[in-house]
Amino acid sequence: MPPREGVYGLLAEFNTPSELVHATEMAHRAGYRRMECYTPYPVEQAAEALRFHKTRVPLLCLLGGLCGLTTGALLEIWVNVWGYPLNIRAMPLFSWPAFVVPAYEMTILFAGLSAAFGMIALNGLPQLYHPLFNAPNFASGATTDKFFLCLESNDPRFEPAAARAFLEQFAPVSVVEVDH
Amino acid sequence: MATKGPVPEIDDPMTDPRTGEYAVIAPGHTFKSVTQKIAGIVLTSNTPVAWMGGLFLAASVAMGVVIAVTWLVLKGVGIWGITIPGAWGFAIINFVWWIGIGHAGTLISAILLLFKQTWRNSINRFAEAMTIFAVVCAGMFPLLHIGRPWLGYWLLPYPNSMNVWPQFRSPLAWDVFAVSTYATISVVFWYIGMVPDLGTLRDRAKLPLAKYIYGILSLGWRGSTRHWIRYESASLLLAGLSTPLVLSVHTTISFDFAVAAMAGWHTTIFPPYFVAGAVYSGFAMVLTLAIPIRKFYHLEDLVTLRHLDNMAKVMLATGSIVAYGYGMEVFMSWYSASHWEFFMMWNRMFGPMGWAYWILILTNIAIPLTTLWSRKLRVNVGYLFFLSFVVNIGMWFERFVIVVTSLYRDYLPSSWGTYRATKWDYMLFIGTWGLFTTLFLLFARLAPMIPMSEIRMMLPQTKVRPGGAKADVVVEEAL
Numbered sequence: 181m182p183p184r185e186g187v188y189g190l191l192a193e194f195n196t197p198s199e200l201v202h203a204t205e206m207a208h209r210a211g212y213r214r215m216e217c218y219t220p221y222p223v224e225q226a227a228e229a230l231r232f233h234k235t236r237v238p239l240l241c242l243l244g245g246l247c248g249l250t251t252g253a254l255l256e257i258w259v260n261v262w263g264y265p266l267n268i269r270a271m272p273l274f275s276w277p278a279f280v281v282p283a284y285e286m287t288i289l290f291a292g293l294s295a296a297f298g299m300i301a302l303n304g305l306p307q308l309y310h311p312l313f314n315a316p317n318f319a320s321g322a323t324t325d326k327f328f329l330c331l332e333s334n335d336p337r338f339e340p341a342a343a344r345a346f347l348e349q350f351a352p353v354s355v356v357e358v359d360h
Numbered sequence: 361m362a363t364k365g366p367v368p369e370i371d372d373p374m375t376d377p378r379t380g381e382y383a384v385i386a387p388g389h390t391f392k393s394v395t396q397k398i399a400g401i402v403l404t405s406n407t408p409v410a411w412m413g414g415l416f417l418a419a420s421v422a423m424g425v426v427i428a429v430t431w432l433v434l435k436g437v438g439i440w441g442i443t444i445p446g447a448w449g450f451a452i453i454n455f456v457w458w459i460g461i462g463h464a465g466t467l468i469s470a471i472l473l474l475f476k477q478t479w480r481n482s483i484n485r486f487a488e489a490m491t492i493f494a495v496v497c498a499g500m501f502p503l504l505h506i507g508r509p510w511l512g513y514w515l516l517p518y519p520n521s522m523n524v525w526p527q528f529r530s531p532l533a534w535d536v537f538a539v540s541t542y543a544t545i546s547v548v549f550w551y552i553g554m555v556p557d558l559g560t561l562r563d564r565a566k567l568p569l570a571k572y573i574y575g576i577l578s579l580g581w582r583g584s585t586r587h588w589i590r591y592e593s594a595s596l597l598l599a600g601l602s603t604p605l606v607l608s609v610h611t612t613i614s615f616d617f618a619v620a621a622m623a624g625w626h627t628t629i630f631p632p633y634f635v636a637g638a639v640y641s642g643f644a645m646v647l648t649l650a651i652p653i654r655k656f657y658h659l660e661d662l663v664t665l666r667h668l669d670n671m672a673k674v675m676l677a678t679g680s681i682v683a684y685g686y687g688m689e690v691f692m693s694w695y696s697a698s699h700w701e702f703f704m705m706w707n708r709m710f711g712p713m714g715w716a717y718w719i720l721i722l723t724n725i726a727i728p729l730t731t732l733w734s735r736k737l738r739v740n741v742g743y744l745f746f747l748s749f750v751v752n753i754g755m756w757f758e759r760f761v762i763v764v765t766s767l768y769r770d771y772l773p774s775s776w777g778t779y780r781a782t783k784w785d786y787m788l789f790i791g792t793w794g795l796f797t798t799l800f801l802l803f804a805r806l807a808p809m810i811p812m813s814e815i816r817m818m819l820p821q822t823k824v825r826p827g828g829a830k831a832d833v834v835v836e837e838a839l
Contacts, residue, residue: 221814227588235593266527289541303587323582
C-alpha cells in the first residue's frame with residue numbers, strides 16, 4: 181500500500197462533552213458520515229450522535245465461549261472415556277457431573293479472551309501510528325480533558341473550506357487540519 | 361449503600377448535606393485535576409525515599425522465597441512440616457489464604473461493576489493488581505507442594521510419551537483449570553482496563569523512554585468513540601464472565617476439601633462459606649493497602665471515607681456469612697449424629713490445637729463483628745487499618761484450623777499424629793508477604809493506581825446538556 185498523503189481530516193477541539201455531542205449530531209444531520217469523536221472517557225451520547233450502536237464484541241465472546249465449552253467437554257470425555265480410562269470409585273467412565281467444572285472454566289477462559297482480544301482486533305489496535313497524533317493539540321487533550329470531533333477527508337461530502345466553516349459555527353476552541 | 365444514622369458535621373465539605381453520606385470524590389475536581397493527580401504519581405521524576413526504603417525492605421523479605429525454594433528444590437518437601445496424616449500443611453493453608461485475598465479484587469472490579477456501584481472506580485485498579493499479585497503468591501504453593509515443581513506441566517492435559525492423562529473426576533484437576541483460568545482472566549481484565557490510562561501516561565510523559573514504553577503498552581489508544589463503545593462492551597462482558605468465575609474458583613477450592621470423605625471437610629456448606637471468607641479477607645487486604653496508599657500519596661480526595669465505610673460494610677456482611685458457616689459446622693457435627701464429626705468438632709475446639717480455633721473465633725468473629733456495626737468505627741481510619749490485620753490473621757487461622765485439625769486426628773486413633781511447621785514453612789510464607797509487597801510497590805510506581813478514565817466519568821462535568829450548552833457549572837444533582 182503506497183503511503184497516503186494529503187489531508188486526513190479536520191479536527192475540532194471542544195471543552196465540554198455537550199458541545200461535542202451537539203456538533204457531532206449536527207454534522208450527522210448535515211450528511212457527514214466519515215467522522216469520529218475522541219474523548220477522554222466513554223461518552224455514550226457521542227456514539228448515539230455517530231449512529232454507532234452495534235458492536236460485534238458480544239458475538240465474538242459468545243462464539244469463544246461455545247468453542248471453549250466444546251473444547252473442554254470433548255477433551256475430558258475423550259481423555260477419561262477413551263484416551264486413558266480409569267476405574268475411579270466404580271464411577272462410570274462418562275461421569276459428566278465431574279466434568280462440569282473444567283468445561284465451565286474453559287468456557288470462561290475462551291469467552292474472556294475472545295471478548296478482550298476481539299475488542300482490540302475490532303478496534304484495529306495495536307496501531308501505534310495514527311495521523312491524529314500529528315495534531316499539536318491532540319495528545320495533550322484527547323486523553324486528558326478535551327473533546328474532539330474529526331471530519332475525515334475520505335467522506336464524499338468533505339470539502340476543506342466548507343467543512344471548516346461548518347465546524348467553526350459551533351465555536352470550537354480550535355479547528356486544525358491534520359495531515360496523513 | 362445509603363447509610364442512616366447520625367449525620368456527621370454538616371459543614372464538612374466531604375459530606376452530602378442532604379444525606380450525611382461521605383462523597384465518593386471530593387468536590388471541585390476537574391478532568392484535568394484528577395488526571396494530573398493520578399498520572400503525577402507515576403510520571404514524577406523524584407521517587408519518594410519512603411518508597412525506596414519500602415521496596416528495599418519488601419525485596420529483602422522476598423529473598424525468603426528465593427532461599428526457601430532453593431532449599432526445597434535441593435532437599436524435597438521433607439523440609440516442610442508435612443507428615444502422614446497431616447499431609448497438607450502450610451502450603452495448602454497459604455494457597456487458600458492468598459487466593460482468597462485475591463477474590464476481593466475481582467469482586468470489586470466485576471461484581472460491583474455489574475451492580476453499578478460506581479464508588480468502586482477509585483479502588484478498582486489496585487484491588488485488581490492485588491488480585492494478580494495474590495494469585496502469583498498463591499499459585500506458587502501447590503506447584504511447590506507437588507514435590508518436583510519442574511514437572512508442574514504434568515498437571516496439564518497434553519499428549520505425552522508416558523501415555524497418561526489427567527483424571528478429571530478429581531477436584532485437584534478441576535483446581536488446575538479454575539486457578540489458571542482465574543489468573544489469565546484477571547491479568548487480561550486488569551490490562552484491558554489499563555489501556556486508556558496508559559494512553560494518558562504516554563501523552564503526559566516527558567521522558568522519551570517512558571513515552572516509548574507507555575506508547576507500546578497503550579497499543580496506540582486514542583480515545584475514539586467507536587473504540588470506547590467496544591471497550592465498554594468488552595469490559596462489561598469480562599465483568600459478567602469474572603463474576604461466576606470468581607465464585608467458581610473458591611467453590612472449586614472448597615471442593616478440594618468437601619469432596620474428600622474426611623470429617624470436618626465433607627460438608628455442603630463449604631462452597632458458600634469459602635467464597636464469603638475469601639471476600640472477607642480480600643476486603644481486609646484492600647483496606648490494608650488502601651489506607652497507607654491514600655495517606656502516602658495524598659489520595660484522600662479520591663479514596664474517601666465513603667470507600668472505607670462501604671468496604672467495612674462488605675466485611676460486615678461477608679463476616680456474618682462466615683460466622684453463620686462456623687455456627688452451621690458446629691451444629692451439623694452434633695445434628696449429623698456422626699461419631700466422627702462430633703469428635704472432630706470437639707477436638708477442634710478443645711483438643712491440643714484448640715487454641716487455633718479460639719484465635720479464629722476471636723479475630724474473625726468476636727472483634728470485627730461486634731465493632732463494625734458502629735459507623736464511627738467504620739470511618740475511623742486507624743481502627744480499620746488495625747482491623748484489616750486482625751481479619752487477615754483470622755482468615756489465615758480459619759484455613760489452618762480446617763486443614764490441620766481435620767487431618768491430624770482422623771478415623772484411626774493409631775494413625776494420629778500432630779502438625780508442626782518448620783522454619784522453612786515460615787520462611788516461605790513470610791517471603792510471600794515480601795514478594796506481594798514488592799510487586800505492589802512496583803505497580804504503584806509504574807502504573808496508574810486509580811483508573812483515570814473511570815474517575816473522569818464520575819465527575820459532574822460529564823453531564824451532556826442538549827443543544828451543546830457551553831456553561832459547565834457543577835450542578836448539584838450530579839453524583
